[in-house]
Amino acid sequence: MFSKIAKNYNTAYLNVYLHYVFDLWIHAERQKRRNGDIIIVRYADDTVIGFEKREEAEYFRKAIEDRLAKFGLSVHPTKTKLIRFGKLAFTSLEREKVGTFDFLGFTHYMSRTRKGAVVVKRKTRKKSLRNALVEVKRGLWKRMHLPIWHTGLWLQTVVRGHMAYFGVPFNIRSLQKYEWEVKRAWLWSLRRRGQNGRMTQERFLIYASQFIPKPRIVHPYPELRFAATHPT
Secondary structure, three states, rough: EEEEEEEEEOOOHHHHHHHHHHHHHHHHHHHOOOOOOOOEEOOOOEEEEEOOOOOHHHHHHHHHHHHOOOOOEEEEEOOOOEOOOOHHHOOOOOOOHHHOOEEOOOEEEEEOOOOOOEEEEEEEEEEHHHHHHHHHHHHHOOOOOOOOHHHHHHHHHHHHHHHHHOOOOOHHHHHHHHHHHHHHHHHHOOOOOOOOOOOOOHHHHHHHHHHHOOOOOOOOOOOHHHHOOOOO
């Protein structure tokens, strides 16, 4: 089970502040209770906590709310949820009740590999994909009348950066959608340059193949990461 916390706090000292308010406190609480495994991952004001037992999740949810309230902070009312998650939850008879959660631009969900193994998969969160495409369209609009090669090099950098972050295992469909939308936006931009009919589909595909990288998984699969960090 996972509980996600988002605090209504935004300052340059957020990480230092939450280190004392949240990190040290919850580590001490975890050591005192020791009732099942607890996994904690925090990045800035986004936190995912995994509990082995439901009663522990319910206890810590209330305890965290009380702890933050002492420092004028609060748990985000709409982004916080308690869900069933993990291999055991997925393979039980209540598979349809296994939830998903968003964290660091990804939607995390349980699924099976082609070989039937139950794994945690990640795909680009819809909002993250939408925001990334909005930024591409804004950039294309600003570069409407620049040389094609200039815009192509810029797009190449943007797409590579997107792939470098979101190119995780099992996320190829989201990467393909991003590539397709980027190409469509670029073609629309080129056809708005006052040269109607000159930018054909065939000509555009030459530019696209030259500048826009193909979608690919750039991060290793979990078993490869484990083998690298735990050599036999």
